[in-house]
Amino acid sequence: QLHLQESGPGMVKPSETLPLTCTVSGGSIRSYYWTWIRQSPGKGLEWIGYVSTSGSTNYNPSLESRVLISIDTSKNQFSLKLNSMTAADTAVYFCARFIGSGLADFWGQGTLVTVSS
């Protein structure tokens, strides 16, 4: 059974860059796509972007200028960097496996990131 686990700081300061890593176990990262999705407190889901095993990416246009998603197949990990963080970026960040028809079938448990000085 595939398992995904997010890791990173639980708090960042305004204007800083958020670095998150998703470690995939129980299967190989060398196929499918891998995605980040976030959920602000009490709000809905927002797609951030995804990366393929070759490293090609697609991002949410509203976040594209601040986002970088990368993949390290040797470590079975993929990562998110979101810069110029503001309070509006406070959210639970989920990583997930993304199938070509647009479905996220395996999810991490999510990690809460708070932006505060």
Place this chain on the structure above:
Amino acid sequence: QSALTQPASVSGSPGQSITISCTGTNSDIGAYNYVSWYQQHPDKAPKVIIYDVSNRPSGVSNRFSGSKSGNTASLTISGLQTEDEAHYYCSAYVRGSSPYVLFGGGTKVTVL
């Protein structure tokens, strides 16, 4: 790209059927059969219950069904059970030169 439109809440009694709508445009839901539905219980990660408009992943109850007409997708829960009380999100995958994913705002299902 705008978020997909869902009703904020839907309720029903145990055993009843309810339907949640998800409205997009002819550029997203209307253009592709890549609509998924997710169920999310409090403090849990979302779980996919429908993909490609009407397909159920293995292990998902057949009480959940999906359909699409034009720019609107629908999720029907039949034989409503207390454990169905959760938030439900629709999602559309828009293919093309710059693919992207849209989510609906979510619907809270309450079992009365």
